[in-house]
Amino acid sequence: MIYWDPKLETGIAVIDEDHKTLFGLLNALLRIIDDGEKADDAALAIAALNDYATGHFKREEALMLLCGYPGQDRHERDHNAFRQGMKSLQHLFSINAGMVNLRGVSDFLLNWLQQHIAVSDRAYVPKMQESSALIAKASENLISCTSFDL
Amino acid sequence: MISWNETLSTGIDVIDDDHKFLISLINQFAELAEHCEDLAQISIAVGALNEYVLNHFRREEILMMVCTYSERRQHQREHKAFTDIVDSLQQLYRLRPRLVNLREVAIFLSDWLNSHIAVSDQGYVAQMRAHKSLVDTVSTNLRDDVNFRFDEPDHLRVS
Ligand SMILES: [Fe+2]
Ligand SMILES: [Fe+2]
Ligand SMILES: [Fe+2]
Numbered sequence: 237m238i239y240w241d242p243k244l245e246t247g248i249a250v251i252d253e254d255h256k257t258l259f260g261l262l263n264a265l266l267r268i269i270d271d272g273e274k275a276d277d278a279a280l281a282i283a284a285l286n287d288y289a290t291g292h293f294k295r296e297e298a299l300m301l302l303c304g305y306p307g308q309d310r311h312e313r314d315h316n317a318f319r320q321g322m323k324s325l326q327h328l329f330s331i332n333a334g335m336v337n338l339r340g341v342s343d344f345l346l347n348w349l350q351q352h353i354a355v356s357d358r359a360y361v362p363k364m365q366e367s368s369a370l371i372a373k374a375s376e377n378l379i380s381c382t383s384f385d386l
Numbered sequence: 387m388i389s390w391n392e393t394l395s396t397g398i399d400v401i402d403d404d405h406k407f408l409i410s411l412i413n414q415f416a417e418l419a420e421h422c423e424d425l426a427q428i429s430i431a432v433g434a435l436n437e438y439v440l441n442h443f444r445r446e447e448i449l450m451m452v453c454t455y456s457e458r459r460q461h462q463r464e465h466k467a468f469t470d471i472v473d474s475l476q477q478l479y480r481l482r483p484r485l486v487n488l489r490e491v492a493i494f495l496s497d498w499l500n501s502h503i504a505v506s507d508q509g510y511v512a513q514m515r516a517h518k519s520l521v522d523t524v525s526t527n528l529r530d531d532v533n534f535r536f537d538e539p540d541h542l543r544v545s
Contacts, residue, residue: 321481324474331471334490336478344482 238263238346244353246361250375251299254292255353261285262349266342275333282329285345286322293319295378296357302374303367305360314356318348387413388500396511400525401449404442405503411435412496419488428488429479435495436472443469445528446507452524453517455510464506468498 240259245252265281268274293315300308329336364371388409395402415431422428443465450458472495479486514521 317481320477324477324481325485327474328471328478328486328491332490332494335475335487335494337485337487340482340484344485 237266241350244350246353246357246364248299248361248364248371248375250378251296251357254288254295255349255357257288258285258292258349261288262342262345265345269338269342273338275329278333278338279326279329282322282326282341286319286326289322290319298378299364299371299374300360302370303360303364305363307359311356311360314352318352387416388496394500394503396507396514398449398511398514398521398525400529401446401507404438404445405507408435408438408442408499411438412492412499416492416496419492425483428483429476432472432476432479436469436476439472440469446510448528449514449521449524450510452520453510453513455513457509461506461509464502468502471495471498 238259240256244255246255261281261284265278265285268277268281293312297308297312297315300311305311325336325341390406390409394405396405411431411434415428415435418428418431443462447458447462447465450461455461475486475491
């Protein structure tokens with residue numbers, strides 16, 4: 237079981253909500269692994285996490301673009317590397333669950349999320365705060381929109 | 387470990403040579419998966435396997451096409467499923483090597499290759515024998531050039 241750490245908060249509501257949801261989905265996966273890991277359930281939990289992460293990345297990238305954040309390219313590369321790797325993991329797991337080291341996956345996910353939120357996400361916060369009115373307006377549209385397209 | 391034996395033979399030299407080489411690459415990978423801690427060496431082995439597999443499938447698909455083998459599309463789909471798996475393996479290994487259970491992967495890939503050669507590849511043998519001289523001529527070209535490119539007509543492309 238992992239807990240949301242308030243130190244990870246960015247102060248941008250739509251993003252903090254997403255991050256908390258990602259932690260919640262990670263907890264669901266951890267629970268399945270601790271319960272002795274039924275491959276079907278684990279596959280669902282991984283898929284749910286991947287789908288939500290994809291939606292979240294899109295929302296974050298849209299907000300970065302709106303406020304003219306200069307580190308966007310680098311940040312998107314981080315997102316893409318994660319998404320690509322997780323997509324591959326999901327694929328291998330569906331072919332033959334034994335090919336994936338699931339215990340390693342939960343450590344990896346927790347570390348990656350914490351690290352990414354604490355460092356990479358933190359970096360865009362000042363820029364978004366400068367454009368807070370714009371961000372607030374755009375956030376209304378982004379909430380509950382998982383397939384946002386620019 | 388896969389060992390070459392006559393039941394795996396197709397009697398088409400260019401293909402048998404490919405299969406023997408593929409088996410040696412996959413055995414090497416299985417060996418590394420067992421003992422090796424050197425991540426770079428494992429990446430190189432997977433990369434080599436991936437590249438050779440792609441070239442081999444291409445050669446096989448060209449020969450299936452020239453001899454108008456009827457199960458060709460299904461066969462290509464099997465190839466695609468395999469290269470997708472190797473692709474995912476490489477991607478995941480790149481993200482974090484520890485997430486890959488190499489031994490299981492080696493077993494899976496060996497089993498797949500073994501049964502593909504023993505069963506699916508046997509499927510085209512009769513048709514290729516029936517077109518032996520054409521297959522021989524094309525084989526010579528394929529042998530000379532590992533990167534032999536063949537632009538397939540759109541209507542025959544498998545997606
Ligand atoms: Fe991010
Ligand atoms: Fe083959
Ligand atoms: Fe084949």
